[in-house]
Amino acid sequence: MSSKVLIVAEHADGRLNPAIAKCMRCARTLPDAQVSVAVLAADGGAVAAQAAALEGVAEVLRVDHPANAHPIASILAPQVAQLAPPFTHVLGPTTTFGKDLMPRVAALLDVPQISDIMAVVNARCFRRPIYAANAIATVEVAADTKIVATVRTASFEAVAAAATPAAVRAVSTTAQLPTYTRFVSVSAPHADRPDLQSARRIISGGRGLGSADNFALLYRVADKLGAAVGASRAAVDAGYVRNELQVGQTGKIVAPELYIAVGISGAIQHLTGIKDARTIVAINKDGEAPIFEVADIGLVGDLFEILPELERLLAARQARAQ
Amino acid sequence: MKRILVGIKRVADSSTRVRVKPDGSGVALDGVKMSINPFDEIALEEALRIKERGAADEVVVASVGAADWQQQLRTALAMGADRALLVQSDAPLESLDVARILLQLVKREQPFAVILGKQAIDDDNSQTGPMLAALWERPQATFASKIELREGTAVVTREVDAGLEVLEVELPAVFTTDLRLNEPRYVKLPNILQAKKKPLEVLTLASLGIGPRARVKLVRVEPPPVRSKGIAVKTAAELVEALQKRGVI
Numbered sequence: 001m002s003s004k005v006l007i008v009a010e011h012a013d014g015r016l017n018p019a020i021a022k023c024m025r026c027a028r029t030l031p032d033a034q035v036s037v038a039v040l041a042a043d044g045g046a047v048a049a050q051a052a053a054l055e056g057v058a059e060v061l062r063v064d065h066p067a068n069a070h071p072i073a074s075i076l077a078p079q080v081a082q083l084a085p086p087f088t089h090v091l092g093p094t095t096t097f098g099k100d101l102m103p104r105v106a107a108l109l110d111v112p113q114i115s116d117i118m119a120v121v122n123a124r125c126f127r128r129p130i131y132a133a134n135a136i137a138t139v140e141v142a143a144d145t146k147i148v149a150t151v152r153t154a155s156f157e158a159v160a161a162a163a164t165p166a167a168v169r170a171v172s173t174t175a176q177l178p179t180y181t182r183f184v185s186v187s188a189p190h191a192d193r194p195d196l197q198s199a200r201r202i203i204s205g206g207r208g209l210g211s212a213d214n215f216a217l218l219y220r221v222a223d224k225l226g227a228a229v230g231a232s233r234a235a236v237d238a239g240y241v242r243n244e245l246q247v248g249q250t251g252k253i254v255a256p257e258l259y260i261a262v263g264i265s266g267a268i269q270h271l272t273g274i275k276d277a278r279t280i281v282a283i284n285k286d287g288e289a290p291i292f293e294v295a296d297i298g299l300v301g302d303l304f305e306i307l308p309e310l311e312r313l314l315a316a317r318q319a320r321a322q
Numbered sequence: 323m324k325r326i327l328v329g330i331k332r333v334a335d336s337s338t339r340v341r342v343k344p345d346g347s348g349v350a351l352d353g354v355k356m357s358i359n360p361f362d363e364i365a366l367e368e369a370l371r372i373k374e375r376g377a378a379d380e381v382v383v384a385s386v387g388a389a390d391w392q393q394q395l396r397t398a399l400a401m402g403a404d405r406a407l408l409v410q411s412d413a414p415l416e417s418l419d420v421a422r423i424l425l426q427l428v429k430r431e432q433p434f435a436v437i438l439g440k441q442a443i444d445d446d447n448s449q450t451g452p453m454l455a456a457l458w459e460r461p462q463a464t465f466a467s468k469i470e471l472r473e474g475t476a477v478v479t480r481e482v483d484a485g486l487e488v489l490e491v492e493l494p495a496v497f498t499t500d501l502r503l504n505e506p507r508y509v510k511l512p513n514i515l516q517a518k519k520k521p522l523e524v525l526t527l528a529s530l531g532i533g534p535r536a537r538v539k540l541v542r543v544e545p546p547p548v549r550s551k552g553i554a555v556k557t558a559a560e561l562v563e564a565l566q567k568r569g570v571i
Contacts, residue, residue, distance in 0.1 A: 141538055
């Protein structure tokens with residue numbers, strides 16, 4: 001049995017979200033997969049070209065419609081549902097975009113959804129985290145049921161670029177698009193720093209930082225490392241940083257090569273968000289903090305002494321390399 | 323009657339550390355403290371605040387679960403909900419079936435807003451809200467951190483990956499809650515006693531005309547892989563050296 005897979009592209013400002021290259025890896029692990037990517041946009045030319053350039057994409061379906069200018073689930077879902085019939089699998093990323101859209105698609109298709117696929121066992125059987133990834137469930141979808149799922153992007157490496165780009169086909173749907181949801185605004189992305197979910201290195205701060213101003217210490221080390229900056233829920237709740245920096249079960253799940261947790265005790269819901277990091281470093285004054293149970297390298301001490309020292313050492317190292 | 327419907331799920335308390343059963347059939351819940359799913363508690367708090375502002379007349383809480391879920395519905399009544407509905411099902415149901423059941427309750431109760439948690443902290447599925455909105459053919463505003471009711475619409479701030487998004491949705495609509503929407507109140511003892519007198523209606527799946535379909539089989543549950551034990555360093559210099567040795571800087 002071959003798998004005919006449709007991936008719903010997430011994009012903003014004409015850029016394909018890096019999560020889609022990871023969904024593509026998941027799709028390609030399905031048996032005998034033939035993968036299409038759907039780009040729903042007001043003018044999807046640039047995004048379609050980026051999707052077509054991903055290794056393994058057979059075809060890009062470009063659905064241009066003025067109503068698709070913003071990713072509104074109630075507007076996108078009926079269009080995706082109408083594209084779905086030829087496909088055995090319809091996938092989206094486990095991001096706020098995918099978590100908003102895919103269950104709505106599944107309900108329109110009257111099929112269940114598999115959330116947060118971390119591994120493919122076979123075409124109908126998947127592994128996924130439950131209880132904040134304190135347990136891993138293997139689930140199997142009944143035969144003759146279309147599979148709608150979200151993909152845990154932290155569990156899959158991005159695919160490479162294709163040697164030759166796939167064809168882009170313009171399609172239109174006859175789906176009825178509701179007008180009961182209006183987009184008002186979205187806060188501008190902060191382009192000055194690497195994005196948390198695609199960053200190779202992340203340094204995160206917790207309540208131990210003590211104030212919003214003290215996060216400057218963290219930013220300075222981040223600059224030396226070329227790292228993204230994250231935060232624990234406690235730091236966000238305390239108002240030290242913006243909410244979109246939150247890493248954890250209810251924030252962002254990240255999978256960098258290097259994750260440095262500074263002044264973070266390591267609540268279960270935070271650890272859930274960082275389990276897929278290759279190397280975890282913990283810096284905390286409390287040697288008994290749970291973060292040390294998962295850390296590959298632990299440093300017990302005062303972060304207000306360690307961070308400036310770390311910044312100085314990294315700067316010196318950079319100077320030597322030049 | 324301006325009514326808000328709130329969904330309540332009973333889950334293992336967020337402070338408990340769950341263990342996988344040795345036979346891999348699931349997670350051991352015997353003797354584990356059970357609570358209202360934290361996001362559902364936020365949903366209820368929001369509904370109560372809307373009512374207290376005079377923008378709603380009644381808050382109805384609903385669960386789809388086993389008989390012992392009444393305990394959490396009583397807690398919800400003690401928090402301030404006016405009525406509770408339990409659609410009794412001993413077997414766990416898939417989100418789409420829960421959404422189908424909620425749709426029947428929506429038809430019965432005619433709420434102008436349904437507020438649900440963005441996810442349950444047991445299965446972490448994050449599906450029911452958008453599924454209900456799809457079946458109901460109404461707008462959804464998921465991951466809400468602010469809900470502002472206007473005449474016939476709601477302006478909702480959503481916590482999305484990029485930051486904060488603002489949508490305006492026509493009512494009725496489905497809302498799902500994020501952490502920073504509010505801080506739920508504590509239940510006071512007199513309210514617990516009062517809650518015993520509030521109506522709690524038990525319904526059967528059959529009375530709603532719903533047959534669960536069970537199309538996703540749980541094959542097994544395993545503990546997550548354990549990370550190998552790490553090393554301890556004493557200074558920032560040792561840390562930099564260890565990072566270099568691992569090739570990560």
